[in-house]
Amino acid sequence: MGDSIERFMEEIEPFIVNQRRKRHKYPEVGFTEYVTTYELHETLNGKGFELYLGDDVLVSDKRMGVPDDRVLVANERRALDAGVPEAFLEKMKGGHTGLVAVLDTGRPGPHFAYRFDIDGLPIEESQNPQHVPAAEGFRSEADGVMHACGHDGHAAIGLGFAEYLADRQDRLIGKYTLLFQPAEEGGRGAKAMVEKGWLDDADYFLSGHVGLHPKESGTVAATTSRFLASSKINAKFIGKAAHSGLEPNEGRNALLAAASATLHLHSISRHKDGATRVNVGTLHAGTGRNIIAGEARMEIETRGETDELNAYMEEHALRILRASAVLHDVELDLIHMGKAITAEADLDFAGVVERACAQSETLKIVPELPIGASEDVTYMMDRVRNQGGKATFMIFASPLPAGHHHPSFDYEEKALLAGLETLIRTTEYLLKGGEVREQLAD
16 A cells, blocks of 8 residues: 555645645635635546535534625625636625535445645735745735645645545545635634534544644644634724814724723733733724824734633733723724634544554654644534544644745645645555554544
């Protein structure tokens, strides 16, 4: 089997690189991944998968932080201009992006599930000639949007894995569910897919993330620890605009309320029981230098090493936001835009992955690495484990010229091949016999 996998990896490499770069050139932010979803569908169509779109992929009212109608409509027009057929787009309208591909062999065996997130970030990509995507011609073509976290590569890994399954479907047993998830950024999309029931009978759940740790490509963490819970909140302060010279007394300054909140949010006492975080990511206020600001908008997030620690940070953040509004006599609207919970990978998966990849000439498996950030894949891991299945989240390490969510973020594409090979070898190993499943169940 090892020789067969090595041959496949050699053959699939150009496809993986091409798919990653194609996705990188056309990034789309969460719940607007219309072109991405269409192109994923067209790549998988006719390969033996049952493909699901729109309302069939997720529970609509469980989505979090869906863009407003104006943004959705603009992106739907953009998708039409980019060649997405109107009939296809109709199935996704209103931000119902993402794709599920199911290969059911009809033969008794385990149910494997895999998650690959597909959204980009609202970041203008670097044009520095030292930045590889710029130098090699696959820099983002979308103004103000880029794949600055590796989800272009995750989609490519998913497509490569689908090719492997499709090529061998006559010899496989069991069922394989591939979740191409929208809106991971901000913790907005996973829960809606979970609530659709895709994972309710999954025996094994495998996912992973490229980068995160700047180690040599080919290094793969079999399991991940230290997921931070997180809450994403939008705050709008509504005051009253007035002439700053003629009648400043008539104004109610939303900008000052937001500025006060910003200062005090970052002064929340950190908790003794573990890591806690808060960040004001954006603040927009006012319309001119001689106008008392009538409105201010903020995007903030809290994080905690446990759900309880995040709740502590969120509670204090909300208190400060409300108090700042009262202090400056303005109104406050709060919208909860996203959430991620803590979860644990099955750390005993480390031994399985190590044994599965023992024959590889390119992989270096380490048992576990911490993530130290938030990921809404935790909803999926939690559902699988609560239903009696096993779940792991891997890290496909790579040297990083710049950190995640930076305009110059990039990674070595060899890391994608390492991730794909690890998924293939681990799946094949688990298919070998019941004794492996029994070991994991102990």
